[in-house]
Amino acid sequence: MTGARLKHYGWGREGEGMSAEERNFVLGRYRQKFARDAFDNITVPRLEDLSLRAPRITPPASLAAFCSSERYDRAAHTYGKSYPDYLRAMLGDYDCAPDVVAYPRSEAEISAVMDWAGSVGASLTPFGGGSSVCGGVEPHVDGIKYKAAVTLDLRNLEKVVEVDATSRAALIEAGSFGPALESQLKPHGFTLRHFPQSFEYSTLGGWIATRSGGHFATLYTHIDDFVESLRVVTPRGVVETRRLPGSGAGPSPDRMFIGSEGILGVISRAWMRLQSRPKFRAGASVRFRSFFAAARAVRAIAQAGLYPSNCRILDPQEAFNTGAADGSVAIMVLAFESGDHPLDAWMARALECCADHGGTPEPANAGDAHLEGAAGIWRNAFIRMPYAREFLNPAGIINDTFETAITWDRFESFHDAVKMATERAILDATGVKGEVTCRFTHAYPDGPAPYFSFHALGRHGALLEQWQAIKSAASDALIAAGGTITHHHAVGRDHRPWYDRQRPELFATALRAAKRELDPHGLLNPGVLIDPS
Known part of the structure; x- marks a missing residue:
């Protein structure tokens, strides 16, 4: 990567973040939501203030040129971007920091790191970019089978x-x-x-x-x-x-x-x-009287075989939270793109599907509709929202998401059951009424991928337990109602208990056999997907 290095705590690169105007908008929504003028903030420790244990292993001379045990490298590779990850980092808990971070420059060096990690009894965690939101990149050490932890970062393989x-x-x-x-x-x-x-x-x-x-x-x-x-x-x-x-x-x-x-x-x-590369684009924002009416329009579009590049819907509260609408209507963000042909006929037919379910397009200007109006506002909020965690968590606000998929015939009852269970869990865990909103991220002819956001006023000293109670109730509801524990966020460690319930047990046995054959010492990302025998 070029430019500033990635933050050890927070989203993006060092020096990046929300503007004062964006922060005020987000906090304003939460002040209104919880009828609070201010929140109880704590200070996030600086990198230089972190206490990291001394590395338990040292790479051999043959690997030293592309390995590091420096403070930044270890801290920046301790966690991903899940709520528990942010919370533990916010509290200065870096007990699980890797002992060594390896930045191999070739397949031979990847293999050499694997051989060395196995020889010293270390777990080995592939890191990617570290953006996991489900506990997928935290190093694992148990002191018995795994006596140390090595993290593998492939950023040098970038061509x-x-x-x-x-x-x-x-x-x-x-x-x-x-x-x-x-x-x-x-x-x-x-x-x-x-x-x-x-x-x-x-x-x-x-x-x-x-x-x-x-x-x-x-x-x-x-x-x-x-x-x-x-x-x-x-x-x-x-x-x-x-x-x-x-x-x-x-x-x-x-x-x-x-x-x-x-x-x-x-x-x-x-x-x-x-x-x-796209040469032709068509976009629109469509208003609906209800979220379910918008969902029926999405189903019609998905089953018509039009294949829009964007066909996301926001429930009224989700649209309000992002500034895309006033909270009285659901919004569809609709777009088509092609590198080959104009898209007027596709857009016209999609808008007919919307009209069949009461959808009304917003007036479009001469510019790109997918970058204007409600669609443009939501798009910007979607890209910028991850930065908000950096100041919401220290304020004691629990703001998280979970996503799933379900068939169309079960969607409406599924939506209501999951939303109700999550709202009840927020009240039980915090004593304060919270909020649960929903949008679609993806749509298929046989069903949508609903994406829920939940907002709760937590209490410092109990945030992790409160989050876990809410997350568990939501996940239980997803599985009980027939959905998947994740549509695109992956399993990691956070979703393991529900993934274990969702997958067929004989498949788990087959996966363990593959793990045993390819990784006989079980050093790769232990605890994710399965527990190796």
Whole structure:
């Protein structure tokens, strides 16, 4: 990465953050929500004030050139971006900091780190960009099986190695951050067109390992859709899959590693399917009298096979919280894009679907509709919101999200059951009425991916327990009502108890067998997805 280094606490790079105007807007919403003029703030420790235990291991001379045990490297690789991660960092708890952070420059160096970690009894955690929101990158040490912790950061593997313009694909190293990846593809007229919220601060390898959800609300929803082949370094050797547009030859080896969250191996590079850079765009913001009316319009659009790039809806309170509306209407953010053809017919048909369910488009100016009005306001809030955690957590405000997926026939009852259970848990945990809002991030012909946000007034000294009670109640409700514990945030450690309930037990047995074969000493990201035997 170029420019300032990433923060050890907070979102983005050092020196970045919300403006005073943005902070006042966000805090103003919470003052109104909780009828408070001020909040009980605590001070987050500075990097130089952190107390880190001495490293328990030292890399051998052959690895020393690309390994570090410096304070910043260890602190910045201790946590991801989940609420518990932020909270423990805010309280100065860095007991789980890695002893060593390795920045390999080749597959050979990845293998060398694996061999060394196994020889000294250390766990090995692939870090990606560290943007995990589910406890997926915290180093693990138990003092018995794992006597130390090493974190693996692939940022030195950041090149687009080859572009196949004929097949419209590229071979890309896994440590490539989103902006660097796109800047290397741009001269060729291509784009990966995968833009998760963490785009600036996450890597290709991390996207693949966690089955990241990206920019497209329909059709190309997950990174899976773009993977053509993989190269993965495991403790037993390198696995390289054949580069093909498709294959019916047994279970897909790519699929075994896509979503494996670093427990089977470390993705070093991948051939990725590309898109032509968009030349045509059409966008609109549509108002609906209710969230369920907007959801029915999304279903009509998804089942019409129109495949908009954006088809997200915000319930009235979510729209108000982001400044996209006044709280009386639900909002649909609708957009199409193409590198090949105009989109007027697609947009016209989508708006007809909206009108069938009472949707009314906002007046559009001559500019880009997807960057204006409610759509533009929401887009900016979506990109900027992660910075708010840096001042909301120290104020004792519990602000978090969870996402899922459900079939259309069950959506409305599912939404009400999950929202009610979460609201009840907030009141039980904090004694103060909170708020739960919902939006859609992705949509399929057979169902949506609802994304819930919850807001609670917590109490310093009890924030982690209060958050856990709310999170557990919400997760229990998701599973009980037939949804998935995660649509695109991954499993990590935070979602493990519910993932264990969701997956078939025989599949877990098969996954353990694969883990045992590829990582016989169980050193890779222990505790994520499964507990190795």
